Amino acid sequence: MKLISVTLTNLASITQATIDFEQTPLQQSGLFAITGDTGAGKSTLLDAICLALYAKTARLKNDLKNTVAFNGDEIKLNDPRNLLRRGCAQGSAEVLFIGQDNQRYKACWKVARARNKVDGRLKVAEHEIYALADETLIAQKSAAVKCTEQLIGLNFEQFTRAVLLAQHEFSAFLKASSDERAQLLECLTGTDKFSRIGQTIFELHKNKKVELEQLRLSLEAYSLLSDEELDDITIQNRQHHAALEEYKQQQKHIEQQKNWLQTGQAIQSKVQDHTTQLNHVAEQLSTQSAEFELAQLATVVAQISDNRAQAKQLIVQHKECTLEHAQLNKVDLTEEIRKKEVQHRDFIAIESQTKATFEQQQPSIIQVRTLDTNRTANKAQLDNAQREVETIQCTLDKTAAEQQALQKNLSDDNAKATQLRDTLNSDPQGVAALPHWQHLSALLLKLEQLATQRTTLSNERQAATQQVTQLAERCAPLTLQVDKQQQHSLQIETQLNALKQEIAQLDYEAIQQRRFALQSGLACKESLRNVDTELTLLQVELDKTRHQQHSLTLQLKDTEQQTELAKQRVALTQDNYNQVQLRASENISALRSALQPGKECVVCGATEHPYGVEHIDEHWQNLLDDFKVQKAQAEQALQQAQTRYTEHLSTLEAVNVQLQVTLQQQAQLGLKSQQLTTQLNELGEVATLSDEQCHSQITSLQAQLTQYSALSAQQQDAWQQFQQAQTALQAVQTELKNTEQALQQHQHTTQHCDHQLTQLNQDICDIERQAQQLFNDENWWSLFSEQNHQARLSLTARIEQLQHVEHSLNLLATSQQNARNALDVILAQHAEQTLQCGNAQHRVDTLAASALQLDQARALLLPLEQTPEQWQQALQLAVDNAQQQVVEVNSTLATLAHALQEKTLKQANLQQQLSQIDQQTQTVEQRFAQWLSQQQPVFPQLDAELIDSILCQDQTHFLALHAQHKQLTTQHDQIQATLVHLQAEYTQHQAHAMTDKSVTELNASLDKLNQQQQATQTLWLECNTLLTQHEKNVAQLQEKQTQLSALQADYEHWHLLDKLLGDATGKKLRNIAQTQTLKILLQYANQHLQSLSKRYKLTVIGHSLDIAIIDKDMADEQRSVNTLSGGESFLVSLALALGLASLSSNKVHIGSLFIDEGFGTLDPETLSVALDALDSLQAQGRKVGVISHVSEMTERVATQIQVKKQPGGYSSLTVKG
Known part of the structure; x- marks a missing residue:
C-alpha cells in the first residue's frame, strides 16, 4: 500500500489543502516532516487519511455513549462528523493510493448539511471507493470499509499500528496483548494459513468423531439368519421355483386350446357376415336398374356433346356482332371535326397578339431593374448610418x-x-505595539508555554509522590508471591520426574508389535473362515448353475420345434395369399384400378382413362385383407418363436459363462486359502492361540497403550503447568523488579520536578518584565495573569x-x-x-x-410591391398559354380523324364475321343430324329433345351412377368368392380339433391356475428376498467392521492433533506460528534498535507472544516494557515500527509510514540517531512522514509540509523542499 495524494476540505482548522506525493519535492524525498504550531492542524492530515479509507480516525475511535449538541444535531463525541469545520455546510477527505494489486484507487469521505446550508441538519456521511483506471464506483456506504481492507490488506486497527502511528497510539504494538500481536503479524506476513489449518484440524476432528459414532450406530441395524434358518429357506426356495415352472407349462397348453376355439368362432362369424353382405348387394343392383340404364345413355350422348355446345356458341356470337354493328352506325364524327377547325383559327390570332405585347414592354422592364438596384444600395447606406448613430x-x-x-x-x-x-x-496603546508585535507575540507565547510546563511539572510531581507511596506498599506482597511461586514450580517439577519414570517402564514399540501380530493372526483366521464359507456357497451356486444349464438345453430344443412349425404355417399362409392375389389380378376391375392419370395403359397404351376407377373391388380387397392378416399372424408367431429361441440361447450362453466364472472363483478361493494358511504359520505361536486368547491379550495390550497415552497426556499437562508456573514466576519476579525500579525512578522524578519548577518561575519573571516594556496595558496584564x-x-x-x-x-x-x-x-x-x-x-x-x-x-x-421579374413572368406566361391552346386543338383534330378511319374499318370487319358465323352454323347442324340417324337404330328413344335434356343435367351424377354400378357388380363377385374360401377354411379348421371344452371352462381352469401360480410366486419371492438380504448383510457387515477399524485409527490421529493444535478459531496454532514470526520481527527491530539505543534489546518471554526488554547497562537484566520512560518507549516503538515495515511480506507491502508522536521526548543526540534510522528507509522505496514541532527536526529534514495558522481560525498548507 502506498499513498499518492491526500485532499481535504473544511476539516477542523483546514479549509482546503492538497498534498501530492508524486510532485516535487515530495516525489524525490523519502523522508519529510509535517511541521506547525500546536493546534495548527498537523494531525488533521492523518485524520483525513483515516476518514477517506476507513470513515473513522484514531483520535475518535473510542465508542463513547455520550452525545453532544452540534448545531442542533445530537451526535456522539466519537462521531467523525465532529471534524466538520464550524460555519461550513460540507466537508470531505480524498485519498489516492496504490493497492496490493498495484492498481490505483480513490477513496472519498464526504459530510454535508441539509440544503447545503450552514444551519441545516447534519446528514449521514458518504463513503465511496473508485478504481482510477476507468473511474468506476466499486464500493460505497458500509461495503467501502470492507473493500478498503481487501485492497490494502489491513483493517483500521492494523493500519494505525503498522502504517499510521497516531498520537497516543505510537506504542500500541509494543503494549498490545498477545492475540492482537498475533493478528497483526499474521496479516502482515500473509501466514493466515496457520489459523485455517488449526480450524481445519478442529473441524476434521469433530467430523471424524461424528462419523465414528454414526458408523457404530449403523452396525446395530444389521441382522443375520442362523444356519438352520438359512438351510430351510434355501430348500423352500428351490421347491417353489420348480412349482412355478410346472404352472407355466400348464398355462401354455390352455392358451393354445383357447386360441383354437377363438379362431373357429372368428371364421364362422365371417361366413355369416359375408352371406348378409352378398344379399344386400344383389338387392341394390335390382332397385337402381332404371338409373343405371339412363347413365349408360348419358355415356353415348357424351360423344356429341361438343357439337351441341358449338351450336350454342355460334348463336351467341351472331347476336353480339349484330349488336356492335348497330352501335357503330349511331356515332357521327364529321360535325365535331368542323367545330375544332374554327377554334384552331381563333387561338392562332391570340398567340400573335401576346407575342407583340411581350416585345413592346422589354425597355420598361430594364429601366425598373436599374431603379431597384439604386434603391437597394441607398437603403444599405441608410441602415449603416442609423446603426452608427x-x-x-x-x-x-x-x-x-x-x-x-x-x-x-x-x-x-x-x-x-x-x-x-x-x-x-x-486604541493608542495597540497602535504603539504594532511595530514590535512579532517580538511581543513570541514573548507571550513563550510565557504561555512556560506556564503550561509549570502546571504539568506540578501535576507530575504530585503524581510521582503518590506513585512512590503506592509502589512502596506493593513491594512486600510481591516478595511473598515470588516465594510461593517458587515452591509451586518445585512441586510440579517433582511430579513431572515421577511421570517420566512410569512412562519409561512401558515399552511402547514392543506393545505395538505384539498387538499387530495378534490382530494379524485374528484377521487371517477370520479370512480363512470366510474363504471356507465362500467355497461352500460357490459349490451350492455351481450345482444350481448346472441344473439351470440342463433346463435351458431342454427349453432350447422345444423352441426349435415350435420355430419349425411356425415356418410351415407362414409358408401355407403365403401360398393362400398369393393365390387370392392372382385371382384378383385376373379381374378387369383390378386392371382398371392400376391405371394412373398421364401414364400408358398396359392393354391399349392410351394415356387418358375416362372409365378408370379409383379403388379395388371391395370383394377381392376384403379377401386379400383376411389372408394378409393370417399371413401377418403367422409371421408374428414365427418371430416370437425365433425371439424365444434367441432368448433361450442367450440365457444358456450366460449360464455357461457364469459356470466358468464360478469355477474360476472356486480356484481363486482355494489359492487364497493356501496363502492365508502360510501367513498364519509365519506368525509362529500366535497361530496356536484361540480367538478368545488373542482377544484377551489384545485387550491387555490395549489397556497398556491406554495407560501409556494417559501418562503421556499427564506428562504434557504437567509440562504445560510447569511452563505456566515458570512464566508466572518470571512475571512476578519481573513485576517485583519493575516495581522497585519504578520506585527509584519516581523518587528521582520528584527531585527533578522540584529543580525544574524553581528554574521555570525565574524564567517567567524575566520574560514578563520584557513584555511589559513593549505593551503597558495594565488591565490586559491583569487578565493575562488569570x-x-x-x-x-x-x-x-x-x-x-x-x-x-x-x-x-x-x-x-x-x-x-x-x-x-x-x-x-x-x-x-x-x-x-x-x-x-x-x-x-x-x-x-x-x-x-x-x-x-x-x-x-x-x-x-411599376407599383412598388411588384418586381420586374414578376412583370416579365406574367407576359411570358400569356404567350405560353396561347401556344399551348394551339397545340391542344391540333392534337384533338388529329385524334378525331384517326377515330373516323377506325370506325369505317371496324364496320367492314363485323359484316365479314356475320357471314362466317352463318356458314359454321349450317355445318354443325348437318353433322348433328348425321350422328342422330346413326344412333337411333341402337337407341330408338333418342331424339333432339332428350339429348338436350341429358346434356343440361350434371354429368358428374351419371359418372357416379356408372361407377356405383360397376362397384356393386365387382363387390358381388368378391363377396361370393370370399364366402366360398371361408367355408372351406372352416371345414379344414374343424378337422384339427384340440379340445371339446368351451372357452368359459378353459378360462375357469386358467384363473385357478393363475391363483396357484400367484401364491407360489409370493412364497418364492419371500424366500428369495430373505436369502438376498442375508447375503447383502453379511457383505456389508464385514465391510462396516473394516471401515470401523480404519476410522478408529484415523480418529485417534486427529484427536491427538486437535488436542495439540486445533480449536474453533485457529488461535492455538496461529499463536504458536506467530511466536516464530515475532522472533523474526524482533531480530529486525533489534537491528534498528542497535542504532537507536545501545542500552536496550528486545526479546520474547518464553514461548509466548509477550515482549520484554534486556537492559545491557544492568547486566542484561530482563525488564517489562511498561518500565520504559517516555523517550525510551518512543525509541523502542520506533524500532518495532521499522521492523514491521521490513517484515511486511508481498501480500501487505507497506510503502508509506507516518509518525505523530514522541520526538519531543528525545535529547538532541538521540533525535539525530532516530532521524538517521528513518533516512535509511528511503533506500527501500518507502516514504516516511514525521509530525513534530521540534526545531532540531525541522532543521534536519529538508522536505517539509508546513501547517501555518491564519487569522480567522483557519490554517494553510505549504510544501517546502
Whole structure:
C-alpha cells in the first residue's frame, strides 16, 4: 500500500489543502516532516487519511455513549462528523493510493448539511471507493470499509499500528496483548494459513468423531439368519421355483386350446357376415336398374356433346356482332371535326397578339431593374448610418453612467477613510505595539508555554509522590508471591520426574508389535473362515448353475420345434395369399384400378382413362385383407418363436459363462486359502492361540497403550503447568523488579520536578518584565495573569484587527487617486462622442431624402410591391398559354380523324364475321343430324329433345351412377368368392380339433391356475428376498467392521492433533506460528534498535507472544516494557515500527509510514540517531512522514509540509523542499 495524494476540505482548522506525493519535492524525498504550531492542524492530515479509507480516525475511535449538541444535531463525541469545520455546510477527505494489486484507487469521505446550508441538519456521511483506471464506483456506504481492507490488506486497527502511528497510539504494538500481536503479524506476513489449518484440524476432528459414532450406530441395524434358518429357506426356495415352472407349462397348453376355439368362432362369424353382405348387394343392383340404364345413355350422348355446345356458341356470337354493328352506325364524327377547325383559327390570332405585347414592354422592364438596384444600395447606406448613430448614443450613455459611478465611489471612500482613522485613534496603546508585535507575540507565547510546563511539572510531581507511596506498599506482597511461586514450580517439577519414570517402564514399540501380530493372526483366521464359507456357497451356486444349464438345453430344443412349425404355417399362409392375389389380378376391375392419370395403359397404351376407377373391388380387397392378416399372424408367431429361441440361447450362453466364472472363483478361493494358511504359520505361536486368547491379550495390550497415552497426556499437562508456573514466576519476579525500579525512578522524578519548577518561575519573571516594556496595558496584564491563553488570543485578535485597519486605510488612499484619474479620462471621452453623434445624424437625413426620390420614380413605371421579374413572368406566361391552346386543338383534330378511319374499318370487319358465323352454323347442324340417324337404330328413344335434356343435367351424377354400378357388380363377385374360401377354411379348421371344452371352462381352469401360480410366486419371492438380504448383510457387515477399524485409527490421529493444535478459531496454532514470526520481527527491530539505543534489546518471554526488554547497562537484566520512560518507549516503538515495515511480506507491502508522536521526548543526540534510522528507509522505496514541532527536526529534514495558522481560525498548507 502506498499513498499518492491526500485532499481535504473544511476539516477542523483546514479549509482546503492538497498534498501530492508524486510532485516535487515530495516525489524525490523519502523522508519529510509535517511541521506547525500546536493546534495548527498537523494531525488533521492523518485524520483525513483515516476518514477517506476507513470513515473513522484514531483520535475518535473510542465508542463513547455520550452525545453532544452540534448545531442542533445530537451526535456522539466519537462521531467523525465532529471534524466538520464550524460555519461550513460540507466537508470531505480524498485519498489516492496504490493497492496490493498495484492498481490505483480513490477513496472519498464526504459530510454535508441539509440544503447545503450552514444551519441545516447534519446528514449521514458518504463513503465511496473508485478504481482510477476507468473511474468506476466499486464500493460505497458500509461495503467501502470492507473493500478498503481487501485492497490494502489491513483493517483500521492494523493500519494505525503498522502504517499510521497516531498520537497516543505510537506504542500500541509494543503494549498490545498477545492475540492482537498475533493478528497483526499474521496479516502482515500473509501466514493466515496457520489459523485455517488449526480450524481445519478442529473441524476434521469433530467430523471424524461424528462419523465414528454414526458408523457404530449403523452396525446395530444389521441382522443375520442362523444356519438352520438359512438351510430351510434355501430348500423352500428351490421347491417353489420348480412349482412355478410346472404352472407355466400348464398355462401354455390352455392358451393354445383357447386360441383354437377363438379362431373357429372368428371364421364362422365371417361366413355369416359375408352371406348378409352378398344379399344386400344383389338387392341394390335390382332397385337402381332404371338409373343405371339412363347413365349408360348419358355415356353415348357424351360423344356429341361438343357439337351441341358449338351450336350454342355460334348463336351467341351472331347476336353480339349484330349488336356492335348497330352501335357503330349511331356515332357521327364529321360535325365535331368542323367545330375544332374554327377554334384552331381563333387561338392562332391570340398567340400573335401576346407575342407583340411581350416585345413592346422589354425597355420598361430594364429601366425598373436599374431603379431597384439604386434603391437597394441607398437603403444599405441608410441602415449603416442609423446603426452608427445608435452605437454612438449607447457609448455616450455608458460614459455618463461611469462618470456618476466614479463620483459616488470617491465619496464612499472618503467616508470609509474617516471611519478607519477614528478606529486607529481609539486604541493608542495597540497602535504603539504594532511595530514590535512579532517580538511581543513570541514573548507571550513563550510565557504561555512556560506556564503550561509549570502546571504539568506540578501535576507530575504530585503524581510521582503518590506513585512512590503506592509502589512502596506493593513491594512486600510481591516478595511473598515470588516465594510461593517458587515452591509451586518445585512441586510440579517433582511430579513431572515421577511421570517420566512410569512412562519409561512401558515399552511402547514392543506393545505395538505384539498387538499387530495378534490382530494379524485374528484377521487371517477370520479370512480363512470366510474363504471356507465362500467355497461352500460357490459349490451350492455351481450345482444350481448346472441344473439351470440342463433346463435351458431342454427349453432350447422345444423352441426349435415350435420355430419349425411356425415356418410351415407362414409358408401355407403365403401360398393362400398369393393365390387370392392372382385371382384378383385376373379381374378387369383390378386392371382398371392400376391405371394412373398421364401414364400408358398396359392393354391399349392410351394415356387418358375416362372409365378408370379409383379403388379395388371391395370383394377381392376384403379377401386379400383376411389372408394378409393370417399371413401377418403367422409371421408374428414365427418371430416370437425365433425371439424365444434367441432368448433361450442367450440365457444358456450366460449360464455357461457364469459356470466358468464360478469355477474360476472356486480356484481363486482355494489359492487364497493356501496363502492365508502360510501367513498364519509365519506368525509362529500366535497361530496356536484361540480367538478368545488373542482377544484377551489384545485387550491387555490395549489397556497398556491406554495407560501409556494417559501418562503421556499427564506428562504434557504437567509440562504445560510447569511452563505456566515458570512464566508466572518470571512475571512476578519481573513485576517485583519493575516495581522497585519504578520506585527509584519516581523518587528521582520528584527531585527533578522540584529543580525544574524553581528554574521555570525565574524564567517567567524575566520574560514578563520584557513584555511589559513593549505593551503597558495594565488591565490586559491583569487578565493575562488569570487566563494567559485567552488573554493572548484576545490581544492577537486586537492587534490583527489594527493591522487590518491600517492596511485597509492605505488601500483606500490608492483607490481614491486611481478614481480621480479615471474621472478625467471619462470627461474627455464624453465630449468627443457627442461631436461624432451629430455628424452621423446629418448623414442619415441626406440618405433618407434620396431614398424618397427613387421610390417615386419607380412607382411611375411599376407599383412598388411588384418586381420586374414578376412583370416579365406574367407576359411570358400569356404567350405560353396561347401556344399551348394551339397545340391542344391540333392534337384533338388529329385524334378525331384517326377515330373516323377506325370506325369505317371496324364496320367492314363485323359484316365479314356475320357471314362466317352463318356458314359454321349450317355445318354443325348437318353433322348433328348425321350422328342422330346413326344412333337411333341402337337407341330408338333418342331424339333432339332428350339429348338436350341429358346434356343440361350434371354429368358428374351419371359418372357416379356408372361407377356405383360397376362397384356393386365387382363387390358381388368378391363377396361370393370370399364366402366360398371361408367355408372351406372352416371345414379344414374343424378337422384339427384340440379340445371339446368351451372357452368359459378353459378360462375357469386358467384363473385357478393363475391363483396357484400367484401364491407360489409370493412364497418364492419371500424366500428369495430373505436369502438376498442375508447375503447383502453379511457383505456389508464385514465391510462396516473394516471401515470401523480404519476410522478408529484415523480418529485417534486427529484427536491427538486437535488436542495439540486445533480449536474453533485457529488461535492455538496461529499463536504458536506467530511466536516464530515475532522472533523474526524482533531480530529486525533489534537491528534498528542497535542504532537507536545501545542500552536496550528486545526479546520474547518464553514461548509466548509477550515482549520484554534486556537492559545491557544492568547486566542484561530482563525488564517489562511498561518500565520504559517516555523517550525510551518512543525509541523502542520506533524500532518495532521499522521492523514491521521490513517484515511486511508481498501480500501487505507497506510503502508509506507516518509518525505523530514522541520526538519531543528525545535529547538532541538521540533525535539525530532516530532521524538517521528513518533516512535509511528511503533506500527501500518507502516514504516516511514525521509530525513534530521540534526545531532540531525541522532543521534536519529538508522536505517539509508546513501547517501555518491564519487569522480567522483557519490554517494553510505549504510544501517546502
